[in-house]
Amino acid sequence: MKKRVVAALMAALMCIGLAAGCGNQEEPSTGGDDANEEENPGNEETPDDTDGDTEEPVTVRWLVPAVVEEGEDHDLVMEDLNKKLVERINVELVLDMIPSAEYADKVKLASTSNEEFDLMFTSSWLNPFVDNVASEALLPLDDLVAEYGQEMMASMPDWLPTAGTVDGVLYAIPNQQIIAEQRGVAVQKEYADKYGLDITSMEDISELYPFLDEIAANEPTLFPIDPRQPLVISQNYEAIVGNAVYIRRGDANMELVSYADIVAEQDKMDKEWYDKGYVREDIVTVTDNSADVKANRYASSIQTYKPGLEAELTMNWGKEYIAIPLEGSYVAAGGGNSTMTAVNVNSKNPEAAIQLLNLIYTDKEIFNELLFGIEGTHYTKTGDNSVEPVENSKYNYGGAAWVFGNQFLAYTLPGQAEDVWEQTAQLNEEAEVSPLRGFTFDPANVQAEIAQISAVVAEYNNMQYVAEDIEAFSAEKAERLEQAGIDTVMQEVQTQLDAWKAAQ
Numbered sequence: 001m002k003k004r005v006v007a008a009l010m011a012a013l014m015c016i017g018l019a020a021g022c023g024n025q026e027e028p029s030t031g032g033d034d035a036n037e038e039e040n041p042g043n044e045e046t047p048d049d050t051d052g053d054t055e056e057p058v059t060v061r062w063l064v065p066a067v068v069e070e071g072e073d074h075d076l077v078m079e080d081l082n083k084k085l086v087e088r089i090n091v092e093l094v095l096d097m098i099p100s101a102e103y104a105d106k107v108k109l110a111s112t113s114n115e116e117f118d119l120m121f122t123s124s125w126l127n128p129f130v131d132n133v134a135s136e137a138l139l140p141l142d143d144l145v146a147e148y149g150q151e152m153m154a155s156m157p158d159w160l161p162t163a164g165t166v167d168g169v170l171y172a173i174p175n176q177q178i179i180a181e182q183r184g185v186a187v188q189k190e191y192a193d194k195y196g197l198d199i200t201s202m203e204d205i206s207e208l209y210p211f212l213d214e215i216a217a218n219e220p221t222l223f224p225i226d227p228r229q230p231l232v233i234s235q236n237y238e239a240i241v242g243n244a245v246y247i248r249r250g251d252a253n254m255e256l257v258s259y260a261d262i263v264a265e266q267d268k269m270d271k272e273w274y275d276k277g278y279v280r281e282d283i284v285t286v287t288d289n290s291a292d293v294k295a296n297r298y299a300s301s302i303q304t305y306k307p308g309l310e311a312e313l314t315m316n317w318g319k320e321y322i323a324i325p326l327e328g329s330y331v332a333a334g335g336g337n338s339t340m341t342a343v344n345v346n347s348k349n350p351e352a353a354i355q356l357l358n359l360i361y362t363d364k365e366i367f368n369e370l371l372f373g374i375e376g377t378h379y380t381k382t383g384d385n386s387v388e389p390v391e392n393s394k395y396n397y398g399g400a401a402w403v404f405g406n407q408f409l410a411y412t413l414p415g416q417a418e419d420v421w422e423q424t425a426q427l428n429e430e431a432e433v434s435p436l437r438g439f440t441f442d443p444a445n446v447q448a449e450i451a452q453i454s455a456v457v458a459e460y461n462n463m464q465y466v467a468e469d470i471e472a473f474s475a476e477k478a479e480r481l482e483q484a485g486i487d488t489v490m491q492e493v494q495t496q497l498d499a500w501k502a503a504q
Helices: 074-089 100-112 129-134 142-148 150-154 160-164 189-194 205-218 231-236 259-275 290-294 309-317 350-362 364-372 398-404 420-430 443-460 470-484 486-503
Strands: 058-066 091-099 119-122 172-174 183-188 237-241 245-248 300-304 321-325 340-343 379-383 386-389
Touching: 058 100, 058 350, 058 398, 074 091, 074 350, 074 364, 091 100, 091 350, 119 350, 129 340, 129 443, 142 150, 142 350, 150 350, 160 172, 160 340, 183 189, 183 205, 183 231, 183 309, 189 205, 189 321, 205 300, 231 237, 231 259, 237 486, 245 259, 245 486, 259 470, 309 321, 309 398, 340 350, 350 364, 364 386, 364 398, 443 470, 443 486, 470 486
Parallel strands: 058 091, 058 119
Antiparallel strands: 119 340, 172 340, 183 300, 183 321, 237 245, 379 386
C-alpha cells in the first residue's frame, strides 16, 4: 500500500530552533535529562483492554514528516511490526510518511476535511502546536494518558510534559531527545581533509570563512554552505513569537525585542555571504533544496548540533561528515515543543492511539524495528545496543528517531559513541536555561496581526541576498512589519508576560 502524506506547517510561535535532532532540516533540538538515560525496554507483556483472540485489531493512522525517504520495504516492515503490535495491544499501525515540504498543508487539509487519522507530529516549527490548540485540532490527553500512557509518562522527566501543555491541559506528548539548542556546522569530511579544516569547536562562524573561500574558488559543482538556519538571530535571541517578538538569550529582565529591530543584523550577514559566493546564486528561487541536500551538493551546512550528529548525517546522506559545535547551548522557554506527537481531535480510536504511543515510547524492540526494520534484512547487530544498517538498505528510519518518541531507546549507529545518550543528557544539563521557562504565549488576541506579519516575511523571503542596498532593504522590511502590526503583538506579549511574572 502506497503511503500518503499530510501536514500543517510553520508556527506563529516560539523557538527558532530547531530542530535538533533534526539534522539540517533545521532540526530542532529537544531532549531529556538523567531520567532519559534509563532505557525502558517496556511493555512486552502489556495487557490489552480488548480480547485480541476475539476482536478485530484497531487501526491507528499516524502522520509524520518524512525527514528521511520512505523505504521500498516500508510495507514489509509494517507487516512484521504489526504482528508484534497486535500481540501486545491488538493495534495495527498505518504510518503515513509525508514529504516534509508538503506536511504542513496536507495535515491541515486532513484536519479541516475530517479525514480519518489518529496521531500527528506537531511542533513549534512544523504543523504548529499553538495554532493547532487555538483551532481546537488536538484532543486533550490528560485522562487518556492517565489510563493508557502511565509507563510513557513515568519514563520522562517531570518538567518535559509542560512543553505540550496549554492552560494546564496536556495536548501533546513531547519526544525525548536533545532539548538544549546549540548551533553547529556540518562539513563533508572529504573537503575538510582536502582543505585542512581541523576545528573541534568554533567561537564564531567567521572561523569557517577560509574553508568556504576555498570551496567557492575551487569546487564549482558544490555550494559552499546551506544557510537555512538564521544564525545571527538563533544564536543571540530567543523567540516568543517567531518573526515578531524575542528576548536576548538569558536576559533575566526579559526585555522584549522586536523582530523589526534585529532583522537588519541577519540580513547583513546573509548579503555578505552571498556576495562572497558562499550561497548558491539561485537561492531566491529555490523553495525546496532537499534534492541537493541528498545529492551532497553542499560542502557544509548550518545545523542544530548534538552528540552523534556526524553518524546521523553520514547515514542519512551517504557521505562522511564531521560536525563542529558553535559555543553556547541553551534551553529555551518552549524547550521540548520542537518535536511532539498529538492526537487528532476527530480520532475515532484515541485510546488505541495512546496505547500505541505508550508502547513505542517505552518498548525498545518495537521502537528499534520502527527505526531500523528487520534484523538480518535491514541491519546487523554489532553489540547489545548498536547496529549497522546493511548496505543500500531498503528500510532505514534511524535518522528520524527524533520524530517518533523516545530517541534514548534507539540503538547506536556506526560512528556514534556508546554513551551518546549520556552525552546528550549532559549537554541538556549544562545548558543555560531561559528565564522564560514556564511561560507560554497565547496568540488568540493577535491572530490577524501574526498572519499579516507572516505574509510580509514571506514576501521578503531570501530577497536580502540580492538587495542592491541592504540597509535600505532592511529598513523597508522593518517598516512593513510595523505596518502589519508587530507593535500590537509586542504589547500583547508584554501584557501576558507581566501577568505571568506577577503570578510567580
